[in-house]
Amino acid sequence: MAMIDDNSKNQIKTIFEQLKEQVNVVLIVKKEECETCSDTQTFVTEMTDISEKLTLEVLDESDDKAKEFGVTMYPAIILLDKDNKDYGIKFYGIPAGHEINSFIMGLIEVSGAGEQLPEDVVKKIEAINKPIDIKVFITLSCPHCPGAVAKAHKLAFMNKNVNAEMIEANTFGEISTKYNVSGVPKIVINEDTELLGDQPLNAFLSAIENL
Amino acid sequence: MAIDFSLNVGTTKSKRVKSDKLYDTLIIGGGPAGLNAALYAKRKGLQVGILTQRIGGQVLDTKVVENYLGYTKITGEELMREFEDHVNEYDVPISDEMQVKQIKCEEYKEIHTTTDEVYKAKTVIIATGSIPRMLGIPGEKEFNGKGVSYCAICDGSLYQDGIVMVIGGGNAAIGSALDLSRIAKKVMIVHRSTFRADQILLDRLNEQKNIDIYLETEIKEIKGQSKMTHVITYDKDTKLEKSINVEGLFVEIGHVPRTEYLNGLIELENNGEIIVDSNGETSEPGIFAAGDVTNVKYKQIVIAAAEGAKAALSATEYINKGKH
Numbered sequence: 001m002a003m004i005d006d007n008s009k010n011q012i013k014t015i016f017e018q019l020k021e022q023v024n025v026v027l028i029v030k031k032e033e034c035e036t037c038s039d040t041q042t043f044v045t046e047m048t049d050i051s052e053k054l055t056l057e058v059l060d061e062s063d064d065k066a067k068e069f070g071v072t073m074y075p076a077i078i079l080l081d082k083d084n085k086d087y088g089i090k091f092y093g094i095p096a097g098h099e100i101n102s103f104i105m106g107l108i109e110v111s112g113a114g115e116q117l118p119e120d121v122v123k124k125i126e127a128i129n130k131p132i133d134i135k136v137f138i139t140l141s142c143p144h145c146p147g148a149v150a151k152a153h154k155l156a157f158m159n160k161n162v163n164a165e166m167i168e169a170n171t172f173g174e175i176s177t178k179y180n181v182s183g184v185p186k187i188v189i190n191e192d193t194e195l196l197g198d199q200p201l202n203a204f205l206s207a208i209e210n211l
Numbered sequence: 212m213a214i215d216f217s218l219n220v221g222t223t224k225s226k227r228v229k230s231d232k233l234y235d236t237l238i239i240g241g242g243p244a245g246l247n248a249a250l251y252a253k254r255k256g257l258q259v260g261i262l263t264q265r266i267g268g269q270v271l272d273t274k275v276v277e278n279y280l281g282y283t284k285i286t287g288e289e290l291m292r293e294f295e296d297h298v299n300e301y302d303v304p305i306s307d308e309m310q311v312k313q314i315k316c317e318e319y320k321e322i323h324t325t326t327d328e329v330y331k332a333k334t335v336i337i338a339t340g341s342i343p344r345m346l347g348i349p350g351e352k353e354f355n356g357k358g359v360s361y362c363a364i365c366d367g368s369l370y371q372d373g374i375v376m377v378i379g380g381g382n383a384a385i386g387s388a389l390d391l392s393r394i395a396k397k398v399m400i401v402h403r404s405t406f407r408a409d410q411i412l413l414d415r416l417n418e419q420k421n422i423d424i425y426l427e428t429e430i431k432e433i434k435g436q437s438k439m440t441h442v443i444t445y446d447k448d449t450k451l452e453k454s455i456n457v458e459g460l461f462v463e464i465g466h467v468p469r470t471e472y473l474n475g476l477i478e479l480e481n482n483g484e485i486i487v488d489s490n491g492e493t494s495e496p497g498i499f500a501a502g503d504v505t506n507v508k509y510k511q512i513v514i515a516a517a518e519g520a521k522a523a524l525s526a527t528e529y530i531n532k533g534k535h
Binding site for chain 1: 218272308361365367458459
């Protein structure tokens with residue numbers, strides 16, 4: 001049975017008309033001890049089938065190519081642009097439920113059709129000159145979470161020093177416990193700066209400035 | 212795994228409000244009151260725009276709505292999507308992620324945002340709603356996001372088979388307790404007086420075997436280390452304090468109006484609510500208000516939406532009379 005029903009597919013198809021260039025989606029799975037890998041594969045396959053501008057490559061964690069992405073948890077989704085450029089945009093866990101929104105926004109962003117930001121904000125983002133790692137912990141039933149994920153991913157897209165990952169807290173209990181996640185979205189920047197809630201872009205930027 | 216989608220990325224993204232244009236009316240807030248005000252104002256032929264933090268407002272945090280006429284059962288998010296789609300049919304510019312810092316009454320009304328943009332209009336409709344009320348007890352701020360939550364649908368799933376507590380006695384509290392009872396092992400619901408929720412919800416509450424009810428009970432303190440671990444309760448009848456182990460505490464004790472940016476511009480009740488007359492007019496000519504931000508007593512989606520319509524019609528009349 002299809003995971004995405006026809007009605008949703010049609011809606012997504014209309015949204016995907018915004019895609020500008022091709023986006024190459026890479027899914028890395030693990031054969032054993034991965035409860036959500038097969039569902040995620042079905043989901044990502046169905047999503048990428050909706051538009052001709054989307055390609056999908058499924059890798060096993062043991063593949064040499066998979067190791068190049070430095071992924072440590074599975075399933076992991078990486079969005080590459082038409083030239084296979086890696087912007088550091090990752091999704092750990094299935095981006096279903098509410099998170100389908102950040103997944104779609106990520107695809108649109110990497111295709112080059114993301115929302116244009118005001119000039120002063122662009123300048124601030126481009127000025128980030130140190131390595132920044134952003135983790136956004138989410139649950140699939142959280143309406144505020146996709147906004148936080150999309151903003152983190154936008155920063156990663158716009159500046160090569162920034163890496164941003166969505167982490168589904170229920171799938172990855174161990175790391176969520178390690179980062180003491182009991183409310184979402186929880187944003188962790190460079191391991192020790194924490195933000196709670198769907199923060200405006202300016203809050204991300206001032207947290208980064210204050211590091 | 213059950214896959215359920217909550218698609219809300221707009222297919223037709225609305226235009227944004229322009230800062231170099233004079234509007235007939237600018238609406239602050241994108242919940243039921245703001246969206247309905249936009250619909251009514253636009254149909255009257257006004258130049259209208261919406262400035263909001265997020266389209267949909269706090270209804271987005273409501274899992275199921277069962278009392279909006281015409282919808283037997285709909286998620287809060289779907290209902291707001293219907294509202295938004297309806298408004299988008301009319302080409303109303305909407306700017307989201309906007310926070311208002313100040314409103315000034317100069318030749319026209321000026322709305323200043325926290326990102327230092329200025330928008331101008333002949334009239335303003337304030338529909339900024341409210342934010343969750345905090346308990347105001349020791350430990351609450353410390354453990355916010357570390358066990359204390361104000362969004363049960365967001366954080367509930369983090370407590371699979373856990374022990375959680377809901378504070379409050381209204382519909383939102385009972386609704387959250389019912390949702391959590393399907394996830395957590397044990398749910399306690401604590402309220403300082405008696406329940407004021409709809410009987411239909413209380414009946415469902417009483418049917419759930421894993422929900423314990425503590426009425427006439429107050430929460431004194433939240434304790435823990437890196438996360439909350441227990442709360443101190445006080446039973447008003449027995450006058451006894453108790454320490455109860457709790458992993459997650461969901462606060463659902465109502466809301467406080469979001470009016471701090473008004474800085475004395477218009478008259479407020481002592482509790483911060485904007486005083487409006489029966490037509491949605493505030494103490495300042497040309498400024499109207501609607502929804503949960505006002506002193507209209509009942510906070511309901513259908514009431515907020517209707518008050519939004521009233522405010523828009525009042526603003527239209529104000530403009531037509533050439534009062535601006």
